[in-house]
Amino acid sequence: xxxxxxxALFTEQKTWLVTSAGLSKDALHIYFxxxxxxxxxxxxxxxxxxxxxxxxxxxxxxxGEWLDMALExxxxxxxxDAAHWHDIWNTMFWPTILLLIGRWLHPEARSAGDAxxxxxxxxxxxxxxxx
Numbered sequence: 001x002x003x004x005x006x007x008a009l010f011t012e013q014k015t016w017l018v019t020s021a022g023l024s025k026d027a028l029h030i031y032f033x034x035x036x037x038x039x040x041x042x043x044x045x046x047x048x049x050x051x052x053x054x055x056x057x058x059x060x061x062x063x064g065e066w067l068d069m070a071l072e073x074x075x076x077x078x079x080x081d082a083a084h085w086h087d088i089w090n091t092m093f094w095p096t097i098l099l100l101i102g103r104w105l106h107p108e109a110r111s112a113g114d115a116x117x118x119x120x121x122x123x124x125x126x127x128x129x130x131x
């Protein structure tokens with residue numbers, strides 16, 4: 001399959017999704033970006049998962065726009081660069097927000113020593129008395 005055929009198939013699938021789901025093209029970018037971010041983050045739960053998810057969305061957004069531009073060049077219907085940047089911006093906005101606040105969404109694991117110190121304090125007996 002050539003690049004042009006791949007780009008045409010990609011555009012055809014996007015058009016089908018837009019018409020069948022009743023979504024705008026911008027909404028489609030947002031949903032796909034969030035879906036990929038969450039999927040990668042669920043699979044990659046260890047260190048660096050937030051960044052890996054963000055990079056996966058960036059790769060998807062860039063690759064999709066590259067396919068769009070390849071098809072536009074073949075059809076001599078090139079859109080301005082601002083339209084392509086707009087699509088990348090739409091795709092990357094919420095994954096970028098989640099990347100920036102991700103450290104607060106994922107609490108650090110406490111060691112067993114920290115938990116033991118908290119439980120063995122003065123309040124340990126009080127908890128039993130209050131129960």
